[in-house]
Amino acid sequence: MEYKDYYKIMGLSRNATASDIKTAYRKLARKYHPDVSKEANAEAKFKEVGEAYEVLKDEQKRAAYDQLGANWQAGQDFRAPPGWDYANHAGAGAGRARAESDAGFGSASDFFESLFGGGLGGRHRREQSMPGEDLHGKIQITLEDAFNGVVRQMQIPITEYDQNGRPNTTTKTLNVKIPKGVKAGQQIRLSGQGGTGIGSGKKGDLYLEIDIAKHPLFEVMDKDIICHLPVTPWEAALGATVTVPTLAGKVELKIPASSQTGQKLRLKGRGMPGTTPGDQYAILKIVIEQPTTENAKALYEKMAQEMPFNPREKMGAYQ
Amino acid sequence: MREIKRIIFSDVVVGETIQLTITEFHDKYDVEEALFFEMLEYGLFEPRKIETETIYLDLDALRRIQSALRLQRDLGVNLPGAALVLDLMKELDELRRELATLQK
Numbered sequence: 246m247e248y249k250d251y252y253k254i255m256g257l258s259r260n261a262t263a264s265d266i267k268t269a270y271r272k273l274a275r276k277y278h279p280d281v282s283k284e285a286n287a288e289a290k291f292k293e294v295g296e297a298y299e300v301l302k303d304e305q306k307r308a309a310y311d312q313l314g315a316n317w318q319a320g321q322d323f324r325a326p327p328g329w330d331y332a333n334h335a336g337a338g339a340g341r342a343r344a345e346s347d348a349g350f351g352s353a354s355d356f357f358e359s360l361f362g363g364g365l366g367g368r369h370r371r372e373q374s375m376p377g378e379d380l381h382g383k384i385q386i387t388l389e390d391a392f393n394g395v396v397r398q399m400q401i402p403i404t405e406y407d408q409n410g411r412p413n414t415t416t417k418t419l420n421v422k423i424p425k426g427v428k429a430g431q432q433i434r435l436s437g438q439g440g441t442g443i444g445s446g447k448k449g450d451l452y453l454e455i456d457i458a459k460h461p462l463f464e465v466m467d468k469d470i471i472c473h474l475p476v477t478p479w480e481a482a483l484g485a486t487v488t489v490p491t492l493a494g495k496v497e498l499k500i501p502a503s504s505q506t507g508q509k510l511r512l513k514g515r516g517m518p519g520t521t522p523g524d525q526y527a528i529l530k531i532v533i534e535q536p537t538t539e540n541a542k543a544l545y546e547k548m549a550q551e552m553p554f555n556p557r558e559k560m561g562a563y564q
Numbered sequence: 565m566r567e568i569k570r571i572i573f574s575d576v577v578v579g580e581t582i583q584l585t586i587t588e589f590h591d592k593y594d595v596e597e598a599l600f601f602e603m604l605e606y607g608l609f610e611p612r613k614i615e616t617e618t619i620y621l622d623l624d625a626l627r628r629i630q631s632a633l634r635l636q637r638d639l640g641v642n643l644p645g646a647a648l649v650l651d652l653m654k655e656l657d658e659l660r661r662e663l664a665t666l667q668k
Contacts, residue, residue: 271639274638274639275639278634278635278638278639279634280631280634280635280649280653281635281649281653283660291638376591376592379593379630429661430657431623432575432623432624432627433575434575434580434582434623436582447592452623452627459664464665466665
């Protein structure tokens, strides 16, 4: 197993005081708390910090940990020293360590268990019967999948507890049916797919939060779809019928004469599906053809002569 | 409010409902009855509707209740603090989403 540098994890030196440790823990717990953190691996970091604090806040555990010496590197292959017995080392009163972390997330690392035995929290061994934990995860789908609905296969880690309350993790493949019209941030509940209960306790549930990947053409605003539609100056000026992509395929859109950049045109019912489906909005963006030939330049010059206008008129006084 | 005896969660995505008594809810999610009503009073979650003995919630309310419990346990945040954190997180998520759209 890997050696864990609890001081490094908490950003502390080996001679940190108890109050340094407490402050560092509180700061890091806020930073990595899975309910507020947007850091990658927040949950894993939070567990790691909780475990480090569990050891460093406890004088006896810290002394035992310090006894291993300062020459170990994080990640180095580690075996507890021969004759290591924390229970005796800590004195008869301490007995077998059962960590009671302030942070209640999950189980301790192998490293922690090899040194101090038991696990974090330890609630699984205390009660005869209790329901399984609810599990939470995220599932990323494409916008097309959100529009059409999809069945996705997922690998879910399943932690089961043996008679001694020791966790044993395996993976399980689940087919997750995602109905059409889901929105980012919505939760899907898979009943009974969470953690295994203890004794007669029921299985927990699995909650998956929907995340929709960025799409190159479309943006989603609640139920509506927005796309930016490039048009030529003459299509905008004279009006035209153009082909617009939607999630359900191409449709024809009539651009009225005298349209402008930024104008929103609505394609009713072409947004995300639902009892009342959303709409798609095409936001016009006038783009010009670069004049590369003499003829093209002459045409632009003619337009300048024929249609002199000042688009910056309203800027007036500020110019 | 204390006459509420049942919670009905609706999973709008799948179109299912989950019905629990307040006691079952307590056993399953470790939320004391009094705490649940306190959370409701603080507006920590918004019920879809309340009938005489039944409160209707969506799954987002369950997520907020569970987050509040963890914030309380792990960071020592009290209920009004947790409600504030959750509201600010929601606003932050919306802003992040909007920013991502604008940055495209």
